[in-house]
Amino acid sequence: MAEKxxxxxxxxxxxxxxxxxxxxxxxxxxxxxxxxxxxxAKRMPKIGGTFLQAESEVAAINMCIGVASTGKRVMTSSSSxxxxxxxxxxxxxxxxxxxxxIVNVQRGGPGLGGIQPSQSDYFQATKGGGHGDxxxxxxxxxxxxxxxxxxxxxxxxxxxYRVPAMLxxxxxxxxMMEPVVIDDITVEEHDKSWALTGTKGERAxxxxxxxxxxxxxxxxxxxxxxQRYAQIEKNEPMWEEYMMEDAEICVVAFGIAxxxxxxxxxxxxxxxxxxxxxxxxxLWPFPKEMLLASSEKVKAYxxxxxxxxxxxxxxxxxxxxxxxxxxxxxAGGCIPSPEQVLAQIEAANRLGGEQ
Amino acid sequence: xxxxxxxxxxxxxxxxxxxxxxxxxxxxxxQEKPVVIADLDIVNPYYRTKDSEEELKRLGIPLISxxxxxxxVDVPALPQELYTVVDRTDTYAVVDVGGDDRxxxxxxxxxxxxxxxxxFEMLFVMNMYRPLTKEVSGTLEVMxxxxxxxxxxxxxxxxxxxxxxxxxxxxxxxxxxYAEAVSKACGLPVKMTSxxxxxxxxxxxxxxxxxxxxxxxxxxxx
Numbered sequence: 001m002a003e004k005x006x007x008x009x010x011x012x013x014x015x016x017x018x019x020x021x022x023x024x025x026x027x028x029x030x031x032x033x034x035x036x037x038x039x040x041a042k043r044m045p046k047i048g049g050t051f052l053q054a055e056s057e058v059a060a061i062n063m064c065i066g067v068a069s070t071g072k073r074v075m076t077s078s079s080s081x082x083x084x085x086x087x088x089x090x091x092x093x094x095x096x097x098x099x100x101x102i103v104n105v106q107r108g109g110p111g112l113g114g115i116q117p118s119q120s121d122y123f124q125a126t127k128g129g130g131h132g133d134x135x136x137x138x139x140x141x142x143x144x145x146x147x148x149x150x151x152x153x154x155x156x157x158x159x160x161y162r163v164p165a166m167l168x169x170x171x172x173x174x175x176m177m178e179p180v181v182i183d184d185i186t187v188e189e190h191d192k193s194w195a196l197t198g199t200k201g202e203r204a205x206x207x208x209x210x211x212x213x214x215x216x217x218x219x220x221x222x223x224x225x226x227q228r229y230a231q232i233e234k235n236e237p238m239w240e241e242y243m244m245e246d247a248e249i250c251v252v253a254f255g256i257a258x259x260x261x262x263x264x265x266x267x268x269x270x271x272x273x274x275x276x277x278x279x280x281x282x283l284w285p286f287p288k289e290m291l292l293a294s295s296e297k298v299k300a301y302x303x304x305x306x307x308x309x310x311x312x313x314x315x316x317x318x319x320x321x322x323x324x325x326x327x328x329x330x331a332g333g334c335i336p337s338p339e340q341v342l343a344q345i346e347a348a349n350r351l352g353g354e355q
Numbered sequence: 356x357x358x359x360x361x362x363x364x365x366x367x368x369x370x371x372x373x374x375x376x377x378x379x380x381x382x383x384x385x386q387e388k389p390v391v392i393a394d395l396d397i398v399n400p401y402y403r404t405k406d407s408e409e410e411l412k413r414l415g416i417p418l419i420s421x422x423x424x425x426x427x428v429d430v431p432a433l434p435q436e437l438y439t440v441v442d443r444t445d446t447y448a449v450v451d452v453g454g455d456d457r458x459x460x461x462x463x464x465x466x467x468x469x470x471x472x473x474x475f476e477m478l479f480v481m482n483m484y485r486p487l488t489k490e491v492s493g494t495l496e497v498m499x500x501x502x503x504x505x506x507x508x509x510x511x512x513x514x515x516x517x518x519x520x521x522x523x524x525x526x527x528x529x530x531x532x533y534a535e536a537v538s539k540a541c542g543l544p545v546k547m548t549s550x551x552x553x554x555x556x557x558x559x560x561x562x563x564x565x566x567x568x569x570x571x572x573x574x575x576x577x
Binding site for chain 2: 005006008011015038039042113115171175176177178179259260263333338
């Protein structure tokens with residue numbers, strides 16, 4: 001399928017997952033991600049896969065735990081309120097050290113919120129959402145093409161470190177149509193000796209479980225898991241730099257917000273402001289080292305987000321609060337305009353000049 | 356080009372129905388025909404006829420659309436004014452039917468009156484660059500599902516094959532054989548091939564019945 005096709009972001013995620021070897025999809029419809037389920041419903045039966053519309057989001061994530069336990073690639077998808085329902089299952093998945101892909105095509109919240117695009121599940125995706133000490137590998141695509149490559153990448157990383165992965169998109173990316181090429185998908189082979197595949201009387205039982213009777217044992221599981229998280233933080237951060245060579249003002253934005261920001265950055269450059277952008281592609285691990293290094297030259301940062309500024313504190317932490325961090329944001333399903341971002345770039349430029 | 360009073364545009368979602376609907380209504384208006392445009396979409400949350408509200412207002416084309424389109428309310432509601440499409444037989448109506456069979460389901464309630472008046476045409480809008488309709492078999496499958504859901508047979512095809520703003524003249528030329536193969540398989544004529552305005556002069560001599568389209572999509576990102 002190496003020719004160019006026109007796809008919705010949601011469809012691209014689904015097709016990329018299939019190309020990446022995923023043959024099990026469990027989900028429950030919710031706007032604005034329903035096309036993922038619709039696409040899977042059409043495609044899976046034709047390729048010997050399983051599409052199952054579960055009775056609820058809770059059921060779907062638990063079905064994913066079942067398949068993941070056998071070492072097969074599995075995914076579920078939802079939008080914000082539905083992901084909250086899955087949170088318990090995601091925590092169990094992390095506690096069982098199971099790889100799987102969870103897709104969140106975000107809409108405005110909190111609560112039932114609305115159906116327009118949002119990035120307000122940043123905290124939920126990067127800081128937990130479910131209970132316990134755990135992390136998700138979180139990728140944030142900014143185009144339909146990147147939804148293809150990051151879907152496949154997320155499956156590989158999840159299996160490599162035995163962690164659940166989340167693809168965090170927003171309604172705009174899910175619904176927009178762009179030409180894509182579905183290729184360059186590598187299915188990595190990782191050790192699956194832990195999987196429940198039947199002992200055939202030749203080995204001891206594998207046990208997949210998040211319950212421990214002994215506090216010391218449970219503590220050790222957490223410590224072992226955090227060693228893998230440390231490896232992910234070392235090996236897996238991804239980001240893109242845009243016009244950063246001489247930048248004194250740095251926009252930090254992911255997903256659709258980064259594309260609005262590009263327009264604003266070009267307009268600001270025409271006004272002689274030396275501004276660039278660091279676009280985190282992985283939200284966890286956050287590209288901390290890169291941001292810290294940039295703070296040598298950058299005078300002020302601006303996060304551009306479709307939420308109330310949830311990423312501000314991660315930028316402050318990464319840069320050790322050395323520079324002011326502003327935000328150009330909209331919430332509730334609204335998207336920041338290039339004009340709003342430009343105004344904040346100009347404000348940051350004045351602020352930076354005073355220091 | 357000759358048109359029946361009610362022009363129904365249906366097809367796989369993402370085939371370009373909404374864009375085509377706005378352009379067709381504008382063309383009829385230009386010929387000084389009374390025309391309304393109706394959005395029957397009960398599926399898509401974004402990218403709807405409502406996005407062209409201002410342009411339609413400027414052209415003097417009434418838009419009949421769910422009051423909840425482009426809002427935060429996620430209900431498959433249709434406005435009562437939609438009945439004017441079948442009741443006002445002195446006015447042309449371009450109807451943007453929702454994508455796939457699920458979208459066409461809403462058509463059913465207007466089907467008896469449309470059949471009774473028998474002055475409608477139902478056009479299947481197709482795009483060979485959409486992965487599920489890139490082959491004839493997949494395209495026919497979507498066609499059949501829509502006909503069953505809406506209770507109306509298609510009367511002609513519209514080849515709207517495109518790759519969005521990146522579409523080249525070559526991409527359109529390549530799609531002609533596909534459109535002809537679909538036409539042969541289902542027995543319906545290709546009424547027109549719609550292309551981006553910028554490709555029109557290049558293609559008007561090469562493909563029969565080429566129609567230029569103005570793209571409606573406004574984007575603040577790139």
